[in-house]
Amino acid sequence: MGASSGRVVVARVGRDTLRLTPAHRFPNDPVRVGGTLHWDVLALFREVLSGLRRAGPVASVGVDSWAVDYGLLDSTGALLGNPVHYRDARTDGVLERVTRRLGAQRLYATTGVQQLPFNTLYQLTAAAGSPQLAAAHRLLMIPDLIGYWLTGEIGAEATNASTTQLYDLHARAWADELMADAGVPAHLFAPLREPGTRIGATLPGLDLPHRTDVVAVGSHDTASAVVAVPAADERFAYISCGTWSLVGVELTAPILTEASRRANFSNEGGVDGTVRYLRNVMGLWPLQECLRDWGGPDLSGLLAAAAREPAFRSVVDIDDPSFLPPGGMPDRIAEACRRGGQPVPRSPAAVVRCVVDSLALAHRRAVRQVQELSGRHVDAVHVVGGGARNALLCQLTADACGLPVLAGPVEATAIGNVLVQARAAGVVGDDLAALRRLVRNTQRVERYEPRGGPVPAGPDDRRVEV
Ligand code: ADP
Numbered sequence: 001m002g003a004s005s006g007r008v009v010v011a012r013v014g015r016d017t018l019r020l021t022p023a024h025r026f027p028n029d030p031v032r033v034g035g036t037l038h039w040d041v042l043a044l045f046r047e048v049l050s051g052l053r054r055a056g057p058v059a060s061v062g063v064d065s066w067a068v069d070y071g072l073l074d075s076t077g078a079l080l081g082n083p084v085h086y087r088d089a090r091t092d093g094v095l096e097r098v099t100r101r102l103g104a105q106r107l108y109a110t111t112g113v114q115q116l117p118f119n120t121l122y123q124l125t126a127a128a129g130s131p132q133l134a135a136a137h138r139l140l141m142i143p144d145l146i147g148y149w150l151t152g153e154i155g156a157e158a159t160n161a162s163t164t165q166l167y168d169l170h171a172r173a174w175a176d177e178l179m180a181d182a183g184v185p186a187h188l189f190a191p192l193r194e195p196g197t198r199i200g201a202t203l204p205g206l207d208l209p210h211r212t213d214v215v216a217v218g219s220h221d222t223a224s225a226v227v228a229v230p231a232a233d234e235r236f237a238y239i240s241c242g243t244w245s246l247v248g249v250e251l252t253a254p255i256l257t258e259a260s261r262r263a264n265f266s267n268e269g270g271v272d273g274t275v276r277y278l279r280n281v282m283g284l285w286p287l288q289e290c291l292r293d294w295g296g297p298d299l300s301g302l303l304a305a306a307a308r309e310p311a312f313r314s315v316v317d318i319d320d321p322s323f324l325p326p327g328g329m330p331d332r333i334a335e336a337c338r339r340g341g342q343p344v345p346r347s348p349a350a351v352v353r354c355v356v357d358s359l360a361l362a363h364r365r366a367v368r369q370v371q372e373l374s375g376r377h378v379d380a381v382h383v384v385g386g387g388a389r390n391a392l393l394c395q396l397t398a399d400a401c402g403l404p405v406l407a408g409p410v411e412a413t414a415i416g417n418v419l420v421q422a423r424a425a426g427v428v429g430d431d432l433a434a435l436r437r438l439v440r441n442t443q444r445v446e447r448y449e450p451r452g453g454p455v456p457a458g459p460d461d462r463r464v465e466v
């Protein structure tokens with residue numbers, strides 16, 4: 001389940017084969033109720049079930065989703081209210097307040113996580129004193145909640161736990177002391193489980209035609225996507241490009257330097273104890289929001305028109321937090337251009353061009369930073385996720401980075417999810433390199449060479465100075 005859409009995908013996996021068939025796709029449309037933006041989590045569960053019914057008999061199922069969000073359960077296991085969307089305004093100003101109290105250095109030293117206003121820590125602080133939180137016995141991250149509804153089993157998958165800013169990356173355990181100091185009730189958090197472990201069997205009451213094992217995977221979608229990067233060695237950067245662009249490298253140990261903290265890089269937990277050293281770049285969200293504002297025009301046609309627009313005429317700092325909330329995106333882009341002394345794009349094609357140019361420059365900034373901060377030099381940038389279908393963005397990212405872009409697979413998250421299940425079932429080889437070899441040998445990857453033309457400095461490239 002991605003922030004913009006979900007899918008149930010059936011995979012056939014063998015030593016040398018990996019074939020994916022989508023069984024069901026569904027939109028993920030948030031709902032504003034009483035002024036608060038929610039995920040429609042019961043609708044998502046219904047779509048998951050209908051996908052599983054269409055999928056037919058399978059050896060196992062794994063669930064992944066976007067990070068940081070959660071549902072609360074009461075003492076009977078019932079859901080308390082609808083999970084709140086991480087883009088809801090309830091966290092406005094909370095990061096600053098909590099950070100003043102706990103200290104940015106301490107937070108980073110313990111959790112290794114970048115400061116994002118919607119981290120679970122800040123969401124829970126925003127919810128402090130609410131009747132729901134007072135009545136809560138358990139907190140389950142979204143994929144763990146779906147897993148609980150499928151099996152009745154409680155647990156917290158580790159890669160997703162690592163995004164909460166409440167997880168101690170050294171101890172690989174919940175950060176109880178930090179929770180106590182932050183006023184976050186530690187008893188809410190479930191025992192941790194690792195990707196590849198069995199969660200349980202689907203419950204008979206769900207009315208699925210076949211009972212199936214549910215297996216923990218890299219339940220943070222980005223963790224699964226990184227498993228499926230078809231790289232042959234470690235000299236690669238990845239951009240997991242969908243609603244967000246997660247730009248990073250894979251490491252064996254965290255980087256917790258002051259420079260890293262200031263550059264706001266995260267050390268998220270990967271499959272097999274790897275570190276996903278990455279930074280959130282605004283991604284395709286502004287484009288999604290423009291399309292929504294325009295009533296959903298055809299994306300391919302708009303991108304073709306945007307490709308004919310002059311390059312880099314107007315660029316904005318797409319990572320500016322003002323682009324985080326939903327609504328009125330074309331106006332906000334225009335306003336940012338005006339503020340930055342750039343020509344204001346008038347037509348949808350010009351707005352799309354501005355967004356894509358700006359995103360390519362933000363990709364370059366993060367790819368440069370990640371190399372400087374980690375000392376890992378990369379020969380290529382792998383773009384996976386829905387953004388791999390955006391040829392304009394991939395080409396501009398190659399041009400901006402001065403590196404080849406290898407685009408695909410589009411469904412990297414689903415692939416990483418099923419490969420961890422297939423490995424748990426003993427069907428495919430043990431290490432990530434073997435899983436990636438299988439992806440390389442079976443999935444389509446498009447190569448974009450940097451064209452070497454002039455690419456301007458980005459609107460906020462000083463952030464590169466680490
Ligand atoms: P998420 O997991 O965050 O929901 P996805 O990985 O599914 O995101 O990617 C969704 C994005 O992929 C869309 O916002 C869109 O910009 C891009 N995309 C999807 N289809 C196409 C296409 N045909 N051409 C270009 N981009 C596409």
Ligand code: LRH
Pocket residue numbers: 002003065066067068086220221222243244246280
């Ligand atoms: C991408 C993602 C990302 C998180 C964000 C909340 O879907 O999981 O890794 O930062 O959603």
